[in-house]
Amino acid sequence: MAMNPIQFQPGLSMPEFFERYGTEAQCAAALEQTRWPNGFRCPRCEGTAYSRVRRRHHTLYQCCACRHQTSLIAGTLMQGTKLPLATWFLAIHLISQAKTGLSSLALKRDLGVSYPTAWLIHHKVMEAMVEREARYVLDGQVQIDDAYLGGERSGGKAGRGSENKVPFVAAVSLNEAGRPRYVRLTPVAAFSREAIAEWAKTTLRPGSTVYSDGLACFGAVTSADCTHQPTVVAGRKPRDVPEFHWINTVLGNLKTSLSGTYHAFGFQKYAARYLAAFSYRFNRRFDLRALPTRLLIAAVRCAPRPQRVIRSAELHC
Template sequence: MDTITLDQFKDRFHSEDICADYLFQMKWPHGFVCPKCSHRHFYRITTRRLPLYECAQCSHQTSLTVGTVMEGSPTSLQKWFTAIFLASRPSPGINAVQLKEIIQVTYKTSWLILQKIRRAMSTSDATHLLSGMVQVHDACYGHPYNITHQTHSKEHFLLVGTSLNEQKQPTYIKMKLLLESPREKFISTPQKKSFAERYIEAEDSEVEYITQRLKPRRLKIGYPYFKKASQWLNETFHGIGVRHLQAYLDEFCYRVNQALDQAPLFQSLIQLCATTKKADYWQVTRRKRKNKRSSRGQVANSFYPL
């Protein structure tokens, strides 16, 4: 399905009933399970826009979209499926303006849909640690920097971690934005330690740090992916501010990792969206007041949260 056109996709999912049946399979791949008592038999109630499933044992009713990123959304499943399909395409991706025109919704709705999909991708990434041979290097997104000057306010520093196989080919990649940019463009030891604690399997991992900017880029195995990510952000979205940058980096890494794993992108993403709990407005927009930052000597909040 990853190679079909948008028109072919719309022909495949041409009704709400077809989308509902497919979402049911993604949410309950081994058959219905009551979220209250785990009973497996149900009655299907079709008096609403989307069907309700009533447990045959405890009579608990659950909606198809409860416990998914689509929960509470008035947008049709067909439009959600189209958004997920476009977000799953490896290139060039989709922005909110383009999606707004395709599925005929407001800009705010299209933006929120894409942000909720990205949050599902970030949630998936949080469950997967780098392991085995791991290479970590620094990178900078944003304003072109000059190594002879201090950090620019529009330079956003991050660490790129890559799991490697025995042939030193990448098998999984992470890009994590630093919460505070280094003053002298140098990634500190506490920040490296924080990255390792959060994103690298502690046992049986061999970690190589390349964090000096004067090192040849050819030694940084993850750098070509970061370069592609930067080009994608600039060409598709015309640049991203720091507030939402981590979500977009997670989106890029998700597609790369699915491709490295040779996983079917659309099926993997819609199953992920079907099993990821919804995020509220404040979580999606990141306008909620942040917790106080820890002191410079601590590493608990070195990287941006989801």
């Protein structure tokens, strides 16, 4: 059997990573280039002339026009950190290259930091992923399905009404050859026509053709100027419904990823982040080597997120 070129692509190896970003100076140079690719730009007055002010642990950039001082990490996801840049770069590399995801416990061991620190780094990076994924709009032929995170609690409600289940819409757009291009996994309040109509307006491009299993609420995609093609699949197994092959494959991969990586996490609070992390890697699967650089750009462009905001799980970048 021929090897899948996507699965067997080399990615960015650890030796290559340390050759590029093995020192604090290399990380600082890469971060400066990422933040100001066309040269320094003052965040206050847009001035380009600056001087460097040396501090014991870091360097400040002082604008010659307005005298405003800033640092490499100010205004980024890393603002306020006391960790070396090399630790952040390694975390970004490990998170981006882990095909099935990376737990905070594994990240703790790899970085040599405490679990709370690893957890915070992990969730900050996933916040950047949430922001980037929100830019993807699906078009053309789109398969959608209803899905849930979590299971039934002992003595609680059964089925879709379980209070421990977080509903989300799984959607995958197909290319001209009928293969998956992009995926969006979006938590919703409920599978109601109102929730699906709102989801469709922010996720689907007008004119798309949406294929679903006939769940009544999915008819609301027409409110976003999309065509709805329902197929009733009552009682049939996924293998007996080839027209939904790719959405079922994506959901199967998601289940394998979550169950194989995480023992447990707060479904109600953090579902959007874990789903976005899966989508982020899937949507950029064709160039694994570029993932660390792209994720670094996302972290630089994402506004600071202090711990209180990260733990509230109410705001995203």
